[in-house]
Amino acid sequence: MSVSIALSVLLVVIVGAALAMQAPVNAVLARELGDPTAAAALSFAIGFVVLAALAGLRGAGLPSLTTLGAIPWWALMGGVLGAIWVWAAIWSVPRLGVVTMFGAMIVGQLIAALLLDARGAFGMEARAIEPTRILAIAMVAGGVVLSKA
Incomplete structure (x- = not known):
């Protein structure tokens, strides 16, 4: 494995750990504010300020x-999808716990990834839906069930 790949994997692992912390932290914010939607909005507002500052420091403007008009509409949906993710995490983590919430979200990600791979969506190379890939997703789903047993 190249150093570049190893550093990329390490970064994603660290960000994954940060996401595990983000969900319960935001759930506390929701409890303190009395509303998960307000907590998600505040979380995104703070994130926007941080990212806008970083973009400014890097010399990138808006x-x-x-x-924006030349960009496909669907390429602008990341913020919407992120907002839904943050809201769903805030709402569900007090009900499910962090492990079950993340397990369920990972199952959803894997199902979507399987379908995106099969279609070769967004210019990616198409990859067949194989029984072993379906079994892998089923095993993760089984872990979700076991986490709430």
Whole structure:
């Protein structure tokens, strides 16, 4: 494994750990504010400020309306999908616990990934739906069931 790949994997592992912390931290924020949607909005507002500051430090400005108009509409949906993720995590972690919530979300990610791979979505190379891949997802889903048993 190259150093670049190893560092990329390490970064993703660290971010995964941060996400595990984000869900219960945001759940506490929701409890303190009395509403999961307000907590998600505040979390995103703080994230926006941090990212805007980082973009400014890197010399990147906000895109023009012309640039935004040339981008496919679906390429702008990341923020919407992220907002739904944060809200769902805030809402579900007090009900399910962190392990079960993340397990269930990972099952959803794996199912979507399987379908995206099969279609070769977003310009990716198509990969067949194999029985072993379905079994792998089923095993993760079994782990979700066991985590709440």
